[in-house]
Amino acid sequence: MTHPAPLQGSLSHDAYCSQLLDETDRLREIVRSADLSVTVPTCPDWTLADLARHVGGAHRWAGTIVATRAEQGIGPDEVPGTPGPEGEDAAALDAWLAQGAEETVAALREAGPDAEVWTWAPPVQRSRFWARRMTHETVVHRIDAALAAGVPFDVPQEVAADCLEEWLQLCALPEAAERFAAHGVTPFGPGHTLHLHATDTPDGLNAEWLLDLTGDRFTHRRAHEKAAVALRGPLTDLLCVLYRRLPADSDRVEVLGDRALLDTWLTYASFE
Numbered sequence: 084m085t086h087p088a089p090l091q092g093s094l095s096h097d098a099y100c101s102q103l104l105d106e107t108d109r110l111r112e113i114v115r116s117a118d119l120s121v122t123v124p125t126c127p128d129w130t131l132a133d134l135a136r137h138v139g140g141a142h143r144w145a146g147t148i149v150a151t152r153a154e155q156g157i158g159p160d161e162v163p164g165t166p167g168p169e170g171e172d173a174a175a176l177d178a179w180l181a182q183g184a185e186e187t188v189a190a191l192r193e194a195g196p197d198a199e200v201w202t203w204a205p206p207v208q209r210s211r212f213w214a215r216r217m218t219h220e221t222v223v224h225r226i227d228a229a230l231a232a233g234v235p236f237d238v239p240q241e242v243a244a245d246c247l248e249e250w251l252q253l254c255a256l257p258e259a260a261e262r263f264a265a266h267g268v269t270p271f272g273p274g275h276t277l278h279l280h281a282t283d284t285p286d287g288l289n290a291e292w293l294l295d296l297t298g299d300r301f302t303h304r305r306a307h308e309k310a311a312v313a314l315r316g317p318l319t320d321l322l323c324v325l326y327r328r329l330p331a332d333s334d335r336v337e338v339l340g341d342r343a344l345l346d347t348w349l350t351y352a353s354f355e
Contacts, residue, residue, distance in 0.1 A: 089204075089206030089207045089252075090204060090206060090207045090212060090215070090249065090252050090253070092211070092215045092245050092248075092249065093241065093244070093245045093248065094215070094218075094241070094242070094245055096191070096195065096196035096210075096211050096214055097192070099191075099211075099214035099215050099218045100188045100191050100192055100214055102218045102239075102242055103142075103184060103187070103188055103191075103214065103217055103218045103221060104184055104185070104188055106218060106221040106222055106225055107138075107142070107180055107181070107184035107221055108181075109225050109236075110135070110138060110180065110221060110224065110225045110228055111177050111180050111181060113131075113225070113228045113229060113232050113234060114131070114135050114173055114176050114177055114180065114228070115173050115174075115177050116173075116232070117131055117228070117231070117232035117234075118131070118232075119131045119132040119135070119171035119173060119176070120132065120171055121231050121232070122231070123227050123228070123230070123231040124230055124231060125226075125227045125230055125231075125327070125328050126227055130171075131228060131231045131232065132170070132171045132176060134224055134227055134228055134231070135167075135176045135180060135228070136166055136167040136168075136176070137224070138180065138220070138221060138224050139165075139167050139176075139179055139180045139183045139184075140159065140162070140165040140166055140167060140183075141217065141220055142180075142183040142184050142186075142187045142217060142221075143162050143163070143164050143165055143183045143186070143187065144157070144159065144162050144165070145187060145213040145216070145217050146183070146186050146187030146188075146189075146190045146191070146213075147161070147162045147163070147190075148200050148201060148202075148213065149187070149190045149191055149194050149198065149200050149210045149213055150190035150193075150194075152194075152198060152199065152200055153200055153201045154200075154201055155201050156201055156203070164179070164182075164183065167179050184221075187217065191210060191213065191214045194210040195210065196209065196210060196211035196214070197209050197210070197211065198210040200212075200213070202216075204253070204256060204258075205256075205258065206256065215245075215249060216249070218242070218246075219245075219246040219249055219250075222238055222242060222243075222246050223246070223326050223328070226238075226323060226326075226328050227328065230328065236319075237319050238318075238319045238322065240283075240284050240288060240290070240318055241288065243318045243319050243322050244281070244284070244288055244289075244290050244318060246322055247279070247290075247292070247318070247321065247322050247325060248292075250322075250325055250326065250352075251292065251294070251303045254301055254303075254352045255300075255301050255302065255303065257300075268347055268350050268351050269347075269351065270296050270301075270344065270347045270348045270351045270352075271296045271297070271298065271299060271300075271301075272296065272297070273297060274297065274311055275296035275297055275311060275344055276293060276294065276295055276296065276297065276308075276310035276311050276312075277293075277294040277296070277310050277311065277312050277313070277314065277344065277345060277348060278291070278292070278293055278294075278307075278308060278309070278310035278312070278313040278314070279291065279292040279294070279313075279314050279321055279325075280307070280313060280314070280315045280321075281316070281317065281318035281321055282315055282316060282317060283317040283318060284318050289305050290318055291305060291306060291307045292304070292305055292306070293305075293306040293308045293310060294310075294348070296348070310340070311340050311341045311344055312338065312339065312340035312341040312342065312344045312345045313337075313338070313339040313340055314331070314336060314337070314338055314345060315336065315337040315338075315339065316335055316336030316337060317335070317336075320333070320335045320336050321336065324336055324349070325349070325352075327349065327353055331345055331346065331349065
């Protein structure tokens with residue numbers, strides 16, 4: 084599928100900036116109240132404090148790229164304010180997260196959506212990439228934090244749909260195909276199609292996708308079509324399955340058809 088603009092999102096640049104602040108606030112609520120030494124089940128190498136430092140560091144990294152109009156990638160040691168406060172002082176981590184998000188959003192708003200900056204996605208070297216990517220990075224890690232703390236979570240439906248769409252767009256990049264090939268698993272073949280169907284959204288959101296793996300490269304489109312395997316469930320739960328935050332055999336979602344194809348695709352397309 085050819086998109087009108089590479090990695091185009093459905094929200095405005097300012098809306099992404101506002102959502103980034105909102106998502107960071109929700110993460111901060113968990114950081115302030117949870118046991119920061121607990122292991123994050125979906126990122127088992129991290130404690131909750133480690134996850135908070137990862138998110139805050141990512142915000143500062145992206146914000147520095149935008150603020151400096153970087154023409155190439157920069158290392159973490161070049162980013163002021165990282166790696167953040169040591170230990171498990173909730174107040175210090177909370178303040179550090181807030182400052183990083185605010186500084187990053189200020190840089191994004193000052194730059195506007197079309198400032199030329201380096202990104203790791205060659206089709207779009209614009210600041211809008213980072214507004215969208217950091218919003219969704221924070222969404223997914225807020226889910227991680229909620230799972231670690233054992234608290235409920237949801238994602239605004241328009242944001243969840245755009246987060247899922249971005250995931251598919253990133254999977255379609257040629258660079259991603261080369262990286263995924265290292266798994267030694269290929270999902271491509273005759274009749275290999277997947278249907279994603281959110282069951283809790285209004286029709287206007289169009290939260291259904293057809294993933295086409297019948298050729299030698301991945302394409303997708305928003306559509307209600309029959310496929311070899313269908314994954315159905317609430318939109319936030321679909322997003323969690325695709326990002327490997329919820330197993331496909333969870334009772335929160337329903338798998339109809341070729342389960343092995345779904346498992347192969349999730350392995351192939353993992354960003355972890």
